[in-house]
Amino acid sequence: DAGITQSPRHKVTETGTPVTLRCHQTENHRYMYWYRQDPGHGLRLIHYSYGVKDTDKGEVSDGYSVSRSKTEDFLLTLESATSSQTSVYFCAISETETGTLYGYTFGSGTRLTVV
């Protein structure tokens, strides 16, 4: 997707290992978000950032941490992966707090499997 890339696209990891997912944007947008998508649950917000080093928790933040040391990068870390964290993870960016002007721009997602 234009202006936002996620890496890796797919990952299989073992229970108990730490995992870091990366979101990189070239749009210089202030707001960045990490969501997980699971069947029947839609999109659930994990963490979000409203500026460099400014982050806050979403509704499903337990077991996850984030960091944003540069405007363009937002990292999501699973401190000790569990099978319940098997999911598709999406990063999103926006110019305004809830995308009310132009919407969120989402990355293509990272499919994470914890075995």
Added chain:
Amino acid sequence: QQQVKQSPQSLIVQKGGISIINCAYENTAFDYFPWYQQFPGKGPALLIAIRPDVSEKKEGRFTISFNKSAKQFSLHIMDSQPGDSATYFCAARGDSNYQLIWGAGTKLIIKP
């Protein structure tokens, strides 16, 4: 209450027909209601959005109908095409941290 209930979970419509997806909410403080479209292997993308001061918004074949008193809003896709086959999410801007609250999604299949 910070919830948006979306129905149906899945929908099959013949080509040329009208697709209708419904969402309901409880919190009257919600003030922005977008619809996102997601194709397989991709992230969602903003399709159309409405604010509660209007009852309808149309963009091409896509229309949002908004009923403030019933706390419901719906997406209508006129002359549905196979290329419209995707998962659709409604959302609402909540009054807590101004975050989007998402519906569970509707998988739409348009049969040729």
